[in-house]
Amino acid sequence: MSQEEKLESLKKRYGRKRPAEGFGGPAGPGPGPGGPGRAKRMGFGRPANGKGTILRLLGYLKGDTLKLFLAFVCIILNTIGTLLGSYLLRPIINTYIVPADGSRGDPAGLTRALALMAFIYxxxxxxxxxxxxxxLTVAQTALKKIRNDLFGKMQSFPVRFYDTNSNGDLMSRFTNDVDTVGMMLSNTLVQLFAGILSIIGTLLLMIYTNLWLTLVTLVxxxxxxxxxxxxxxxxxxxxSAQQASLGAVNGYIEEMITGxxxxxxxxxxQAAQEEFDLLNRDLRDNxxxxxxxxxxxxxxMGNLSQVNYSLTACIGGLLCIFRNFDVGGLTVFLNFxxxxxxxxxxxxMQISNVFSALAGAERVFSVMDEAPEPADDTDAAVLEPMKGHVALDHVTFGYYPEQVILKDxxxxxxxxxxxAFVGSTGAGKTxxxxxxxxxxxxxxxxxxIDGxxxxxxxxxxxxxxIAMVLQDTHLFTGTVMENIRYGRLDATDEExxxxxxxxxxxxxxxxxxxxxxxxxxxDGANLSQxxxxxxxIARAAISRAPILILDExxxxVDTRTEKHIEHGMDRLMANRTTFVIAHRLSTVRNANAIMVLEHxxxxxxxxxxxLVAQKGRYYELYTGLSELE
Ligand SMILES: Nc1ncnc2c1ncn2[C@@H]1O[C@H](COP(=O)(O)OP(=O)(O)O)[C@@H](O)[C@H]1O
Ligand SMILES: [Mg+2]
Known part of the structure; x- marks a missing residue:
């Protein structure tokens, strides 16, 4: 592979921004799990429904209408102040510095006038x-509401949602997208409004000062x-090329740090160094x-505006000489x-900010619009206490309707x-x-459950x-004590x-x-797996749930420790319904019933x-396992 081809393929792999695409409705039929379709679907860079999004954003500002009104009054005041302040120079020059009647200037009057100008500014x-x-207050209040809504919605999503969306993408909606919306609310809107006001105001004052010179500027x-x-x-x-290179370099660094x-x-x-060098050089060039x-x-732009300035000054000077245009007028006009x-x-510039903020808002709203876990029936039962009779009757299930995972x-x-459930990886135990x-x-x-x-x-x-030890462990940031107590918040230290x-x-x-x-x-990085x-397990053990599920x-854990746990667990399981999934025979041997799952x-x-007597699949597993133990 040539260097260029290698660079291209590296950039393609690492330069991809986080999968920043939209969600497709409730996880519809997609290609099999793990396939490319599981990661992401369609995307958009520009807002698809600008008007709806704007209205929805405005909804978040509703509580602050009065403040918004005040802010806009302030913007108008500021624009008027700036324009009036600049325009004041004209009478100041004409009256106090070079009076039209040819008399000397008036320092006292000048001071007063300048003081007035300073006051206006x-x-x-x-x-x-x-x-x-x-x-700032208005925007941050709105952002707080948006984040709250988003977080609240996320707590209500079914597990399927998290299984089908990438964490990085969700995180970026919470941070980057919400931030761009915030920038727009606190800055962009104001600048747009102020910019338009000031253009109109300046133009009017320019026309008022001198129509001919205005025409020069307009050309x-x-x-x-x-x-x-x-x-x-x-x-x-x-x-764009620079951003792409930058993304690739960042992606590469990130992966090399974690990996x-x-x-x-x-x-x-050595290879990593070489690949990095390639990407790094590309970044430098771009x-x-x-x-x-x-x-x-x-x-x-600067040069052109110098040309404009000189041209205006030149024509304005001629107008002063031949057409009685006042020097004060020329001075303020040049400023304008x-x-x-x-x-x-x-x-x-702000318009492009508005577009990206609207796109961000849409990505945020699209998460909010995902379907939450359906509500419980109004007459749903509360089993108190739950005894723990569990029955599965001809259960069929697939993560995607057309792809059956569990049969009958x-x-x-x-x-x-x-x-106990035993069976090879992917059999459907979890x-x-x-x-x-x-x-x-x-x-x-x-x-x-209980009928x-x-x-x-x-x-x-x-x-x-149902107390559950999931196959993927997770520990929250907090003390060991707090992490175990997560299983039952009112547990005492002794418990x-x-x-x-x-x-x-x-x-x-x-x-x-x-x-x-x-x-x-x-996630407990300072502990062993x-x-x-x-x-x-301790977290599950502290719960008093009548049903216990232990998924691998x-x-x-080493076999000796496992034996220890078992003694403890036997007491724990005494009057609970327990489902265990395990690869070690010692764990499943004493189960009341063992289910061997296959496809x-x-x-x-x-x-x-x-099962041993049957000399079937379990026997095979058993003989294989006992060899290992
Ligand atoms: N969230 C998911 N979405 C789609 N398919 C899944 C999901 N989780 C597991 N599967 C598929 O279901 C099958 C059974 O998986 P699982 O129950 O985890 O097996 P195991 O017996 O190893 O616990 C596998 O083919 C797996 O690819
Ligand atoms: Mg599993």
């Missing part, structure tokens, strides 16, 4: 300050804008080009013609019974547990009564310690620097002795 500045304060401004545009267009191209260990393990440091053109743009082009440039699963578990607590709803058959269909049990009631003992976590916790008060950060699992809860079907069931 001050009022303008004060109004501007007030406006900025008000708009020159479009010329200046065209030149600016030409430069901007090219620099935009180089600027540093793997890089070291396979001795890829940055030079972009910044050169960025740097050219200013001077070009300088000021005139500034808001025009600003407005064109039936089983019955009494309180105090231990049901999926069954996801159905019992209604992370997903089934497509066929019924699941009942009640779980679709007619209130979700909070259902989930409160937490008891649960830790049950889970065989007590001794290692005591060896941590601050024992139970040790802070865990970054097995220790994380023990904490998750001890997969990273989503129960192919064998019975207790350990029955």
């Amino acid at each position: 001050l009022v303008g500045v004060g109004a501007n300050y007030l406006q900025a304060r008000i708009m 020159m401004i479009p010329l200046m804008m065209r030149a600016g545009k030409a430069v901007a267009k090219r620099s935009h191209r180089f600027f 540093q260990k793997v890089v070291k393990v396979f001795c890829h440091e 940055q030079i080009r972009a910044q050169f053109f960025g740097g050219v743009m200013g001077p070009v 013609s300088r000021q005139f082009s500034r808001p025009i440039n600003e407005i064109s 699963i039936s089983l019955y578990a009494k309180p105090g019974q231990k049901i 999926t069954i547990t996801n159905l019992i607590n209604r992370f997903y709803d089934i497509q066929g058959g019924t699941i009942t 009640v269909d779980i679709r007619h049990i209130r979700r909070d009631n259902l989930r409160k009564n 937490v310690i008891q649960a830790a003992k049950t889970a065989s976590a007590h001794s290692f916790i005591n060896r941590l620097p601050q024992g139970y008060q040790t802070m865990l950060e970054g 097995g220790q994380r699992q023990l904490l998750n 809860a001890t997969s990273s 989503g079907e129960i192919i064998e069931r019975g207790d350990h002795e029955d």
